[in-house]
Structure formats: C-alpha cells, structure tokens
Amino acid sequence: LAPLAWDWNVVDLAEALGASVLVAAANRLGTINHTLLTLSALELGGILAAGVVLSAPEVPDVSMATNRDAIVRLSGLDRVLEVPRTSDPAQAATALAPALPWILPSR
Numbered sequence: 001l002a003p004l005a006w007d008w009n010v011v012d013l014a015e016a017l018g019a020s021v022l023v024a025a026a027n028r029l030g031t032i033n034h035t036l037l038t039l040s041a042l043e044l045g046g047i048l049a050a051g052v053v054l055s056a057p058e059v060p061d062v063s064m065a066t067n068r069d070a071i072v073r074l075s076g077l078d079r080v081l082e083v084p085r086t087s088d089p090a091q092a093a094t095a096l097a098p099a100l101p102w103i104l105p106s107r
Contacts, residue, residue, distance in 0.1 A: 001041050011045035020048035022103050027054035027082060029063040032070050039075050051079030051102040058085065 002010045014021050023038050025031045035052055042049050052075075054068060068080050079102050083095040 011041060011047055014042075014047045015045055020050040020103070022050045022099065023052045025052060025054055026057045027064050027067050028057045028059075029061050031063070031067050032074065035071050036074055039077065049077060051081065051099055052077065053096070053099055054080065054082045056083065056085040 004010065004013060013019075021042055023035060023042075025035045025038075031054065039049050039052075052071060054071075056064065064082075068082050071080050072078055079099075081096075081099050083092070086092050086095070
C-alpha cells in the first residue's frame with residue numbers, strides 16, 4: 001500500500017499494469033506479519049502474488065530459521081525463496097535464479 005500519490009498506491013499501479021507482484025522482504029523478526037499483510041493487501045486488490053523473496057538481513061536473528069516455513073504455511077503460497085546477503089552481483093543472480101520462472105512470461 002505504499003503511496004505513489006495521495007490517491008494512488010503500488011497496488012493501484014500493479015492493477016493498472018495488469019502485473020503480478022514479487023514481494024521482497026527482509027528475513028528477520030516481524031517479517032511474517034509484514035509479509036502476510038502485504039499478501040492480504042494484494043489479494044484484496046485482485047493482484048496475483050508471484051512469490052516472496054526473503055533477503056538475509058545485515059544482522060541475522062533466530063527468526064530466520066522459521067520465517068520461510070511459517071509464511072508458506074500461513075499464506076498457502078509455496079513460492080517463497082530465501083536469498084543470502086551479498087554484494088556480489090553474480091552470487092545475487094544465482095541466488096535469485098529460482099524466482100525467474102515466477103515472474104517471466106511462459107514461452
């Protein structure tokens with residue numbers, strides 16, 4: 001629901017574009033709540049969630065061990081990917097590769 005203008009937000013933009021959304025979230029304490037709220041807002045807006053990418057935070061915490069499985073179980077969305085924190089573009093590309101089929105059109 002991030003606003004783009006006073007009367008327009010990201011859900012409105014996705015709807016106008018006919019786009020599905022790949023949700024990106026930090027894999028830390030609180031992400032289950034934030035991610036489920038985001039998925040709910042997308043669903044209410046009629047927007048398809050292509051998947052969720054959980055990125056490792058700078059400072060890891062114990063919730064990282066269970067966040068992915070909790071999001072899968074509570075949302076019913078099985079396309080949840082955990083990626084490491086990295087500054088190496090090649091390593092980032094490799095880590096994100098499993099999410100490409102979720103967002104690229106079928107041929």
